Amino acid sequence: MAQKTIAFFPEAAFGPALNSVGIAQAVEARGHKAVFLSDPGFVDVYKGYGFEAHPVNLSEPMPPEQMAKFWEDFINGHIPNFRKSPYDQVDNYVKDCWTAIVDSAKWAQKDLPSVLSTIKPDVICVDNVILFPAIKQYGKPWVRVISCSENEIEDEDIPPHLSGCGENDHAGHQRYRDHFNAVIKPIHDDFNAFLAANNEASYPIGQFFEASPYLNLLLYPEAAKFKRQHPLDPARFQYLEGCVRQEKPYTVPTFAKNNDGPLLYVSFGSLGAGDVDLLKRIIAALGKTRYRALVNVGGYKDQYTDVPGNVIVESWFPQPSVIPQVDAVIHHGGNNSFTECLYFGKPAIIMPYVWDGHDNATRVGEIGCGFGMPRYDWSDAELIAKIETCLTDPAMKAKLAKTSAQMQSQNGPEKAAGLLEKLL
Incomplete structure (x- = not known):
């Protein structure tokens, strides 16, 4: 096959970023070109693995070191909330996260059309929890990568995403969903207004993204799969069994004590x-x-x-x-x-x-x-x-x-x- 350009747009976190690096390494081994659309703070991460990376502002533009510090400060400011249950984090950490994520989609919409016209990708892989209208509207196939838990793709019979509920705690599932939807509603209404302004249909409450009509890649392994009421169609949903990147070798150093301990x-x-x-x-x-x-x-x-x-x-x-x-x-x-x-x-x-x-x-x-x-x-x-x-x-x-x-x-x-x- 002639060389094609495959663009990757992971969210600005090391987990999704490095999963996409693993796939990009395999894509290039097949003779294609992998390029990254990147939060400015992560451009150097992809360049460090030898990939071309194009910045896309996901917030007010700021120097890269300030950008990297933004999420560090965001997390550190929430350390007291880490003592709370997932249910009780909805009112603080989760709400603040979704506010920032919706803002990131609005900012991305300013840069994405011009970046895509520069790169001219043949397919775009998005590892995020929110829709970027410019990618859906670009006119080439787009792939959704689900690098977090597979419950990002909702189903009535499985725990809601972020809830930490047990598989069979159906009362807990409902309680969390109701609370999440109530707290998130103003943010969700704001996102739906943004979708309407960009000629996209609104989403039902609680939903910020959709499955790709082309292909969805789930990193969750077979061993951890949930039993769904509506099984995912294998023509569109494929489980990757993880996505482990190639990394430089590591030699375990000698310890000052317990050197033969586990x-x-x-x-x-x-x-x-x-x-x-x-x-x-x-x-x-x-x-x-x-x-x-x-x-x-x-x-x-x-x-x-x-x-x-x-x-x-x-x-x-x-x-x-x-x-x-x-x-x-x-x-x-x-x-x-x-x-x-x-x-x-x-x-x-x-x-x-x-x-x-x-x-x-x-x-x-x-x-x-x-x-x-x-x-x-x-x-x-x-x-x-x-x-x-x-x-x-x-x-x-x-x-x-x-x-x-x-x-x-x-x-x-x-x-x-x-x-x-x-x-x-």
């Missing part, structure tokens, strides 16, 4: 690293154990002065190269961490704070591949007991081995590249 990896993502007190508490608890731990502390490394000999802290780790070498992972439930642990067959303890972390913390327990734990309400003994189960439970080990084999046999990025080529 190895843990702890990461709350680039934004969750702002919760320094929590990470320090986990480090102190692990410092008294037989384990070793690699801990991702983001841009706050200078705040960790008294680190135990069995713990190594770094500002960043090449996560897909680290997880295969560890025995268990403690993370925040972001979808990359969730799917990478399953892909490499590693048990996880998920301490969620926002967004689909709540859903993944519940789901990892339901499918027998780890535990959800409250973020703050735990004792050292409870944490250690959960880690021990992760390291020794035979049923969990068997489930993870089966899930890993299934996911690795699929090769998500390669499968995605093949499906995009078919679409072309």
Whole structure:
């Protein structure tokens, strides 16, 4: 096939960004050109992997360092809300997020038409939770990538997105939906007015995006799929079984103590690293154990002065190269961490704070591949007991081995590249 141009437009977060990098790597291996439409703060991320990237303003233009700090400050300002239930976060964190997301769609509409006419893509892949009218109206096939939990595509029988509800808690599902829709209504009305102004039909309450008529790629693996009342049509919806990018190799360093102990990896993502007190508490608890731990502390490394000999802290780790070498992972439930642990067959303890972390913390327990734990309400003994189960439970080990084999046999990025080529 002649070389085609495939554009990727992920939201400005490392999870979606790096999933799209994985697919873009596979697309280029097939001889096509992958380009990125990017929030200005993420342009250098894509360039760092060797891709062309075109800025699209998703907010008031500001210098890149200020842009990167905007979301960091946004998250850090909400740390007190991380103690609240998903239901109680709707009134604060979730409401503020949707306000910002709707604003991003309005800003994008100013830049997208000219950027698309410059790039001239043959297909556009959007990994976001909101519709950008210019992409739908461009006249080429567009693909929706769902890199968060699959419940972004609603169904009456499955937990609502962001709710953290159990699969069978149908009363909880309804309670969350009703609360979400009531709080979000003014923001949703504003978005529908924006859609009308751009010749798009309005969405029903609670909905900010639609499935693509061409192709929808879900990163959720088979092992974690929900049983839907309306099964998704495989002609339009394909599960990728994760989407793990190629990353530079990582050599585990020598530890000052416990150098032969089980190895843990702890990461709350680039934004969750702002919760320094929590990470320090986990480090102190692990410092008294037989384990070793690699801990991702983001841009706050200078705040960790008294680190135990069995713990190594770094500002960043090449996560897909680290997880295969560890025995268990403690993370925040972001979808990359969730799917990478399953892909490499590693048990996880998920301490969620926002967004689909709540859903993944519940789901990892339901499918027998780890535990959800409250973020703050735990004792050292409870944490250690959960880690021990992760390291020794035979049923969990068997489930993870089966899930890993299934996911690795699929090769998500390669499968995605093949499906995009078919679409072309």
